[in-house]
Amino acid sequence: MLEIKNLHARIAEDGTEILRGVNLTVKAGEVAAIMGPNGSGKSTLSYVLAGREDYEVTEGDILFNGESILEMDPAERAAAGIFLAFQYPMEIPGVATMEFLKVAMNAQRKVRGEDELKIPELMKRVRAAADELQMDMSMLKRPLNVGFSGGEKKRAEILQMKLLEPKLCVLDETDSGLDIDALKVVADGVNALRSPDRAVLVITHYQRLLEHIVPDTVHVLYRGRVATSGSKELALELERDGYAGLVGEAA
């Protein structure tokens, strides 16, 4: 489903190279975990997948279902089925959350040739998804993410993901800032989306999330490259030994 080939990317503004030859393949139905030390390029990778303009791809390619997405803008990628749950979701004052959800859902439906959702049907879906995530509907009356607590923002990201039903879910440290109960709720939300035609990329620092969302593969990003890959046991090793050993091997 996702093939990242020798991907090099730099910060557009100053040319600093952050991704230095990432190779990664994620199959349909697979849950891949990405771990790695702070600053190794995990969030950058997620942004480059989503098409953020601040980064420039200088080499390599990203294939989604066999086709390069490099020429697509973020909206086109999202419509194609790529969803990024942000590490730091942005607060957008003045944009009503419900209005945003309506516009986003219908924009994607339109691209897929589906009918526009009317308000009652939309409300029904939003309410059902919010219930599952144990979110209070009254939060959704506020402007998008404005004044949401850290954990509320993360839940709101998963709410959007449930509603938009993407093919590739990229979760950037969705576990950070969540309390233990919330972690379980959010993990259940992600697990509910697991299906043979959907892939999940989980970026995390902690084994704890991976106990709930059990990965098929684990990859360690180090200095802009995948330093090592393995099965879910790799995450346990990292938890026990830290990155020092691996980093030594990769260097």
Place this chain on the structure above:
Amino acid sequence: MNMHMQTTRTPAEEALLEAFSKLSTGLPGNGPVAEKRQEAVELLRKGLPTRKVEAWHYTDLRRLLSRLPDLEATAAVTARASILPDSVVLSVLNGRADAPEEIEGITAATSAQKLADGTAAALLGFEASDDTVSAINSAFAADGFMLDIPAGTEVSRPIELQNLHAGGQTHTRFAVKVGAGATATIVERHSGEGEAFVSSVSHLDVADNANVNWIIVQDQPESVSHLGRINVNIGQHAKVGLFVMNAGGKLVRQELRIVAAGEYSELRLRGINLLAGQSHCDVTMVLDHAAPHTTSTELFRNVVTGRAEGAFQGQIRVAREAQKTDAKMACNTLLLSDEGGFSSKPELEIFADDVACGHGATVTDIEKDHLFYLMARGIDEKTARGLLVKAFLAEVIEELEDESIVDALETKLDAWFAAHG
């Protein structure tokens, strides 16, 4: 002011004088009205103001209003549905007022009547030699409406003063006197089709304890030069909510001349200027806090696209006796194009010592991060930008308490985005 005789007149300056010699005998009013018209024309003879005149620093009228369209409209016009639901519509079509509909408890007359019988003479004239809008309008004002709302009247339906044209030159005058303790909502609307030169001056006189919402909506096509002005006087404990929306026009000057005259009077001024194409829009406010304990807030939000140019001049003058004045002014611009521009010039002249006055101005672009977030959810760039522009304007609109006004203004916004977003 130093408006010297120009060596050569511009085509527009010529056309104004020509129009006056052609029209003056047919304009309503004799005696004092005719005298006021003559005085106004004498001022116009000295030429239109250039940017050397301080009040016109951002709008070089002489250069920007280089020529005028023909006097006559090119087609007939019909009244439009009101902006607010269930309004009483009083329409001026191609410069001529329709016979006013009977409004319970209110005395209504056309301005042509009031000029003809001389009762409107006192409204004509100009404040100073730079008061060109008043002068042009005083010279040519032909019609409009003048309403008298008696003390204590609660006008239940909004009144829409609808000024529509199909090209040509129109000069309208509106006056509304609101008696003590009365309440009313008035929409002043300017629109039309074709190439036109429009001047319109309004007077709003609000007596003690009265409460008035006045909404100016200007969405002329980009072939119209529009000179507007409203003179507002606010009595003791009276409240005025003034909303200005400019969403069109080629050359627009909207002047707001306000006096918080009575103790504890309140002004809430809100404005949205939407500028596109090659338009030029100037909102110039002069506000006097003339009595103690007066409060005012002024908030403008502007959106500039294309090669449009805008300006806001906000002058607040606090008189020596106007202690405890509280005035806050802000002007924020979203500049969506490198080729457009917006200038903001706040000016505080404070002669009292116990006051709270402040102002601020910003010019920003759309937050790239916000745009990315919305697009990452599948919202195409144009729609995402539209959402963010609306978000920028939302604060000004949403704080209006009246839902129907919010809806009406949002509809206008959507129409503008559809055309220019």
